[in-house]
Amino acid sequence: MLDSYPYPIARVGVIGGGQLGRMLVMAAHRLGCEVVVLDPYLNSPAGQLAGHQIVGNYHDPARLRELVESTTVTTFEIEDIDTDTLIALEDEGHKIFPSPRLLAEIQDKYRQKQLFARNGIPTSDFIDMPEPDPAAFEAFGYPLVQKTRRGGYDGRGVAVMKSAADFDNCLKAPGLVERFVQASKELAVMVARGQDGDVRCYPVVEMEFSSGENILDRLLVPARIDDATTEAAQALAVRTVEAIDGIGIFGVELFLTDAGELLVNEIAPRTHNSGHYTIEASVTDQFEQHLRTVTNLPLGATDLLQPAVMLNLLGEPGYTGRPVIQGLADSLKVPGVAVQLYGKAETKPHRKMGHITVTAPTLELANERASAVSQTIKIVGEQPL
Amino acid sequence: MLDSYPYPIARVGVIGGGQLGRMLVMAAHRLGCEVVVLDPYLNSPAGQLAGHQIVGNYHDPARLRELVESTTVTTFEIEDIDTDTLIALEDEGHKIFPSPRLLAEIQDKYRQKQLFARNGIPTSDFIDMPEPDPAAFEAFGYPLVQKTRRGGYDGRGVAVMKSAADFDNCLKAPGLVERFVQASKELAVMVARGQDGDVRCYPVVEMEFSSGENILDRLLVPARIDDATTEAAQALAVRTVEAIDGIGIFGVELFLTDAGELLVNEIAPRTHNSGHYTIEASVTDQFEQHLRTVTNLPLGATDLLQPAVMLNLLGEPGYTGRPVIQGLADSLKVPGVAVQLYGKAETKPHRKMGHITVTAPTLELANERASAVSQTIKIVGEQPL
Numbered sequence: 056m057l058d059s060y061p062y063p064i065a066r067v068g069v070i071g072g073g074q075l076g077r078m079l080v081m082a083a084h085r086l087g088c089e090v091v092v093l094d095p096y097l098n099s100p101a102g103q104l105a106g107h108q109i110v111g112n113y114h115d116p117a118r119l120r121e122l123v124e125s126t127t128v129t130t131f132e133i134e135d136i137d138t139d140t141l142i143a144l145e146d147e148g149h150k151i152f153p154s155p156r157l158l159a160e161i162q163d164k165y166r167q168k169q170l171f172a173r174n175g176i177p178t179s180d181f182i183d184m185p186e187p188d189p190a191a192f193e194a195f196g197y198p199l200v201q202k203t204r205r206g207g208y209d210g211r212g213v214a215v216m217k218s219a220a221d222f223d224n225c226l227k228a229p230g231l232v233e234r235f236v237q238a239s240k241e242l243a244v245m246v247a248r249g250q251d252g253d254v255r256c257y258p259v260v261e262m263e264f265s266s267g268e269n270i271l272d273r274l275l276v277p278a279r280i281d282d283a284t285t286e287a288a289q290a291l292a293v294r295t296v297e298a299i300d301g302i303g304i305f306g307v308e309l310f311l312t313d314a315g316e317l318l319v320n321e322i323a324p325r326t327h328n329s330g331h332y333t334i335e336a337s338v339t340d341q342f343e344q345h346l347r348t349v350t351n352l353p354l355g356a357t358d359l360l361q362p363a364v365m366l367n368l369l370g371e372p373g374y375t376g377r378p379v380i381q382g383l384a385d386s387l388k389v390p391g392v393a394v395q396l397y398g399k400a401e402t403k404p405h406r407k408m409g410h411i412t413v414t415a416p417t418l419e420l421a422n423e424r425a426s427a428v429s430q431t432i433k434i435v436g437e438q439p440l
Numbered sequence: 441m442l443d444s445y446p447y448p449i450a451r452v453g454v455i456g457g458g459q460l461g462r463m464l465v466m467a468a469h470r471l472g473c474e475v476v477v478l479d480p481y482l483n484s485p486a487g488q489l490a491g492h493q494i495v496g497n498y499h500d501p502a503r504l505r506e507l508v509e510s511t512t513v514t515t516f517e518i519e520d521i522d523t524d525t526l527i528a529l530e531d532e533g534h535k536i537f538p539s540p541r542l543l544a545e546i547q548d549k550y551r552q553k554q555l556f557a558r559n560g561i562p563t564s565d566f567i568d569m570p571e572p573d574p575a576a577f578e579a580f581g582y583p584l585v586q587k588t589r590r591g592g593y594d595g596r597g598v599a600v601m602k603s604a605a606d607f608d609n610c611l612k613a614p615g616l617v618e619r620f621v622q623a624s625k626e627l628a629v630m631v632a633r634g635q636d637g638d639v640r641c642y643p644v645v646e647m648e649f650s651s652g653e654n655i656l657d658r659l660l661v662p663a664r665i666d667d668a669t670t671e672a673a674q675a676l677a678v679r680t681v682e683a684i685d686g687i688g689i690f691g692v693e694l695f696l697t698d699a700g701e702l703l704v705n706e707i708a709p710r711t712h713n714s715g716h717y718t719i720e721a722s723v724t725d726q727f728e729q730h731l732r733t734v735t736n737l738p739l740g741a742t743d744l745l746q747p748a749v750m751l752n753l754l755g756e757p758g759y760t761g762r763p764v765i766q767g768l769a770d771s772l773k774v775p776g777v778a779v780q781l782y783g784k785a786e787t788k789p790h791r792k793m794g795h796i797t798v799t800a801p802t803l804e805l806a807n808e809r810a811s812a813v814s815q816t817i818k819i820v821g822e823q824p825l
Contacts, residue, residue: 060769062781084462084783379444381442396471
């Protein structure tokens with residue numbers, strides 16, 4: 056008996072209208088899904104391309120209900136969402152992936168660490184820190200990392216403290232402190248898990264962060280690590296997603312310590328910046344893969360077709376206003392350069408405006424070309440700050 | 441001095457709102473271009489995804505003018521357009537690629553053959569046939585192919601006649617007759633040529649047509665031909681596009697005769713069904729490549745990442761109404777299968793509803809998997825005919 060689908064295949068609700076949602080919309084159109092986006096800003100990057108956008112806040116129960124009730128399945132591209140409403144909607148029988156109960160645990164960084172600890176997932180030591188207390192910091196011991204429980208991303212909500220002298224720079228919000236990990240590399244693995252439990256694991260990638268800003272600066276795939284570490288990292292990522300019974304796609308960020316140990320740093324229950332390279336370099340990209348999980352279609356192959364290096368295109372400091380892209384033509388002259396722009400009408404310092412993936416027959420070549428391109432392309436704005 | 445582009449990079453007008461336009465819109469969004477589509481049917485496959493659709497006919501001078509005047513550059517995904525209006529607009533200084541004068545020659549199949557002959561491009565013998573005349577057919581000699589001058593595609597407007605007994609099936613329209621070519625293979629090559637004359641050539645593909653319907657049934661890349669023939673086919677395709685001073689992307693269809701000779705059958709001055717495989721299998725896909733030509737950006741690499749087989753998903757005979765996709769999940773279980781659906785609200789017998797690309801490490805494996813998928817997936821409709 057053949058399976059049978061109407062056209063459109065599904066009407067997918069997406070909470071969040073940023074670039075991750077935008078690329079999800081593109082995959083949805085290819086696969087024959089309709090999309091409705093919920094985002095507070097009209098004409099959001101994803102809303103521009105979706106058939107319909109509900110303009111509303113992720114914490115507004117009425118708008119969340121409108122989205123979920125008007126679609127066949129709902130997912131999200133951001134984490135800072137009112138999960139109480141989503142849990143109530145799931146309990147009413149609506150399909151929401153990943154599960155809102157899991158999102159509620161992950162969106163709170165202290166509960167996320169508890170989730171790891173409860174499931175035997177190796178992660179750095181941590182303690183609860185409802186309000187910053189110098190004695191408690193001292194007792195835990197420096198160097199440490201303080202994180203706010205909610206809403207941090209791209210380096211926001213994270214403070215690295217080398218010693219007690221740094222305490223004055225602490226975050227004034229409920230959070231946790233965790234052991235500072237001396238990592239020789241920061242790695243990440245995308246893992247997709249279907250509603251039937253089928254798991255597909257992507258290659259291990261290596262992330263480089265720009266000092267100071269803590270936004271992913273350059274991503275290399277495959278990671279320059281030995282085969283045993285690769286296998287261990289993939290096994291750990293899969294074990295993490297299975298342990299938390301995740302359905303959807305997950306970005307698992309890992310530390311490879313100087314001692315060669317693998318620790319799970321954080322998990323993102325969604326498509327992830329570290330998976331953008333899959334659009335050009337993988338058989339099935341992370342966005343289509345995620346859609347396959349939420350629409351209950353079989354998962355796709357995750358083979359890497361070519362080594363790749365991904366660069367985020369961030370708004371240059373010192374500019375705002377309408378974006379101006381410098382060096383675009385010069386960058387596109389380089390073989391294997393794919394540019395993706397996010398449709399943002401205004402640039403701001405360090406705002407993610409787009410990304411570039413460079414594919415090449417070898418990682419060395421891709422990295423050389425990425426270095427050249429990173430010197431060439433710049434997103435400035437019409438208004439100096 | 442760095443080049444500098446505003447965002448959006450360009451506002452591109454696309455005449456025609458079918459699947460070729462739809463995939464062009466997707467590439468445009470990635471590259472940071474806005475798109476306006478002109479199509480007579482509201483909510484056309486491309487119009488659904490473009491920011492704006494002008495609803496109007498390709499032969500309506502006012503609507504063509506509206507499109508061209510509201511965009512920075514105009515292109516087309518179909519050929520049956522009022523070229524007099526486009527030529528006038530080009531003469532006023534508007535950018536239109538490929539050139540409307542070239543389109544006017546190509547859209548008339550007799551003039552297209554003259555264009556080949558005038559430029560020394562090898563093609564089968566032909567004569568003008570303003571109205572079907574049995575004596576003239578006889579004098580030209582059977583077997584022959586009669587074609588209408590205008591509007592033919594996917595097997596429409598073409599009649600193959602083995603002998604004088606077939607004359608009763610001739611097309612009652614102005615056209616040409618050409619020598620029937622005993623071809624061992626039908627090949628095609630996509631060629632992109634920029635405004636600066638830079639040319640990029642894609643691999644040679646092999647096309648199989650379903651008997652009777654004459655719609656591309658299966659495409660294999662790379663074509664199973666020897667290296668010398670591959671080089672000769674690519675050289676001929678490039679020479680053809682250069683000879684006609686084409687700017688844009690072109691699908692060059694070739695016959696490889698039983699005698700090993702290469703003849704140009706037809707040229708399409710646009711993205712082409714035989715280039716869909718480039719989305720998954722090539723470094724730069726045909727849609728982005730075409731956009732790079734029309735927006736005057738440098739052309740991308742055309743390397744093939746993996747062998748591929750492409751299948752058109754045609755509406756099953758015997759059905760119309762809202763599409764129902766049978767065997768979608770079973771097809772997606774096969775590794776390397778990518779499905780692209782075109783957003784058409786109604787199926788009809790043999791209507792192009794979507795396509796599938798199967799990539800694999802070897803062409804044999806891709807072809808085996810494509811055969812399995814072609815037995816599995818079917819687009820039927822809610823209403824039997």
